[in-house]
Amino acid sequence: xxxxxxxxxxxxxxxxxxxxxxxxxxxxxxxxxxxxxxxxxxxxxxxxxxxxxxxxxxxxxxxxxxxxxxxxxxxxxxxxxxxxxxxxxxxxxxxxxxxxxxxxxxxxxxxxxxxxxxxxxxxxxxxxxxxxxxxxxxxxxxxxxxxxxxxxxxxxxxxxxxxxxxxxxxxxxxxxxxxxxxxxxxxxxxxxx
Amino acid sequence: xxxxxxxxxxxxxxxxxxxxxxxxxxxxxxxxxxxxxxxxxxxxxxxxxxxxxxxxxxxxxxxxxxxxxxxxxxxxxxxxxxxxxxxxxxxxxxxxxxxxxxxxxxxxxxxxxxxxxxxxxxxxxxxxxxxxxxxxxxxxxxxxxxxxxxxxxxxxxxx
Numbered sequence: 021x022x023x024x025x026x027x028x029x030x031x032x033x034x035x036x037x038x039x040x041x042x043x044x045x046x047x048x049x050x051x052x053x054x055x056x057x058x059x060x061x062x063x064x065x066x067x068x069x070x071x072x073x074x075x076x077x078x079x080x081x082x083x084x085x086x087x088x089x090x091x092x093x094x095x096x097x098x099x100x101x102x103x104x105x106x107x108x109x110x111x112x113x114x115x116x117x118x119x120x121x122x123x124x125x126x127x128x129x130x131x132x133x134x135x136x137x138x139x140x141x142x143x144x145x146x147x148x149x150x151x152x153x154x155x156x157x158x159x160x161x162x163x164x165x166x167x168x169x170x171x172x173x174x175x176x177x178x179x180x181x182x183x184x185x186x187x188x189x190x191x192x193x194x195x196x197x198x199x200x201x202x203x204x205x206x207x208x209x210x211x212x213x
Numbered sequence: 214x215x216x217x218x219x220x221x222x223x224x225x226x227x228x229x230x231x232x233x234x235x236x237x238x239x240x241x242x243x244x245x246x247x248x249x250x251x252x253x254x255x256x257x258x259x260x261x262x263x264x265x266x267x268x269x270x271x272x273x274x275x276x277x278x279x280x281x282x283x284x285x286x287x288x289x290x291x292x293x294x295x296x297x298x299x300x301x302x303x304x305x306x307x308x309x310x311x312x313x314x315x316x317x318x319x320x321x322x323x324x325x326x327x328x329x330x331x332x333x334x335x336x337x338x339x340x341x342x343x344x345x346x347x348x349x350x351x352x353x354x355x356x357x358x359x360x361x362x363x364x365x366x367x368x369x370x371x372x
Contacts, residue, residue, distance in 0.1 A: 078278060078305065079344050098284050098296045099342050099352060116280070121325055122294040145325075151280070151303065156320070158249065165249070178349050180217070 025210055037209065044208040064090040064174035069103055069112065070184030075150030076101070076114055083185030086114065088174030095144055096120055096169075101176040102148060108162040112173055118156055119147040121166070144169050220275050221348030227273045233266020233312065235283070235339050235356035242329045242367045248321070256329050256367050258322040260285070260299050264314045264339055266355050271343055272307040279304040280342040281312070281355075285322065287335035297322055334361035 058067040071084045079101075080086070088103055096102065098117050105112045122144050145166035149156040161167060190197040238261040247253040262283065271279055282301040288294045299318035304310050324332060339356040 078303065079280065097352075098298045099280065099282050099340055101342075101350070118298045118320060120294075120296045123325070124292060149320075176350060178221075179345060180347055 028210070040209050044205065047208075062089040062174065063092055064088050066103075066112070066173060069114065069173075070187050071114055072111060072188070073113075075152050076116070077152045079151055080114065080179070081181075083182050083188050085180040085182075085184040086176045087178035087180070089177050090172065090174040095122060095142075096146060096172070096175065102146070103173040103176065104148065104167055104171045105173055106160070106162050106164060106167070106171050109160065113148075113157070113160060114176065115148040115150045115153075115157055117146055118149045119145075121145040146172070217347050221345070224273065224275045224345055224348055224351075229270035229273075230353060231266065231268050231270045231355060233264065233268070233339065233356040235266075235337060235358055236263045237261070237337055237358055237362045238263055238315075240362055240364060242365055244367050244369075247323075247327070253327065255323055255327040258285075258318075258324075258329055258364060260318045260322060260337070262300070262314075262316060262337065264312055264316070264356065266312045266339065268304070268310040268312065268341065268355060269307055271341065271353075272310060275345045275348060277305075277344050277346045279310065280344060281339065282341075283337060283339050285335045285337050287333055287361075289324065289326065289332050291326070293325060295325070329364040329367065332364050334363040336361050 055067075059065060061067075067088055069086045069088060071080045071082055071086065074082060086101075086103070096117055098120055100117045101114060102117055103112050103114050122142065124142060145168060147156055147158070148167060157167075158165070190200070240261075241259045242256050243259065244254055244256050247255040264283070268279060268281070280301065280303055282298045284296050284298045286294075286296050297320075299320055299322050300316055301319065302314075337358045338354055340352065340354050343351045343353070
């Protein structure tokens with residue numbers, strides 16, 4: 021049943037095959053570039069996030085796509101929806117900020133030629149809660165009392181429903197992922213312009 | 214895709230900014246045990262408030278829901294700025310967007326230093342977050358107390 025395809029491959033030759041592989045690689049590379057570029061602009065490690073749980077229902081459902089920014093100079097406000105990742109937790113969590121406390125942590129560092137007083141560091145202690153949860157997130161913080169600024173991946177700015185469900189489906193049914201990848205790869209190799 | 218983008222962009226045309234009234238009926242402070250540390254004494258504040266606001270103008274064809282929250286804002290003696298949400302509500306229909314709430318705080322209201330002694334008076338404000346079917350999340354303030362409300366001294370027992 022693949023004899024036709026194999027015949028065309030023979031006819032096109034090895035050079036053509038290489039060219040298609042290169043094409044495929046460039047598509048993947050540009051995708052990665054866009055992702056990383058977006059990450060640079062928005063200052064987050066992942067500018068687009070898929071909602072994995074129902075803890076923010078009815079605002080966000082599983083599979084919704086969120087766009088994040090994380091401006092380094094801006095403080096977080098109550099009511100902002102943040103994505104955070106605490107050390108020890110494996111997946112990022114999307115929850116709303118319930119409390120903010122802007123503490124001023126004075127850090128002094130001693131060196132060989134005396135004490136160097138660093139400028140007071142602004143830090144924010146945050147407490148979050150999922151809209152659909154009854155209580156706040158302290159239990160999720162892996163022993164921390166407050167969420168700190170460095171745990172936060174970003175603030176939700178934009179929203180696109182359901183589009184991300186593809187990735188959830190691929191995680192739930194790995195066969196689908198391989199079928200899709202294989203199909204795409206085969207198409208890229210065989211098609212000729 | 215283009216349709217989704219058009220819907221998302223169209224919401225920038227709607228710039229409703231409704232205002233309502235917020236009054237703090239009473240603030241009381243009681244000592245209690247901290248939730249995570251059973252041996253630690255901590256003071257909790259209890260806030261009673263009245264809110265009336267008509268937020269129907271915020272509903273347009275791309276509004277999925279409103280997230281309303283009442284927060285207390287104060288800067289304590291150490292210069293720490295605090296925002297604490299004491300109450301919230303999700304409004305999903307335009308018919309429910311006329312608020313007339315006589316309520317009390319839904320979440321624990323505590324201070325970082327575990328006491329409200331010498332904490333300056335706090336402002337309270339009602340804020341909203343408009344969540345769209347598709348597009349950008351927007352925030353706003355619907356009401357605010359005119360005068361800051363002081364924290365009383367802790368009462369010994371519930372009277």
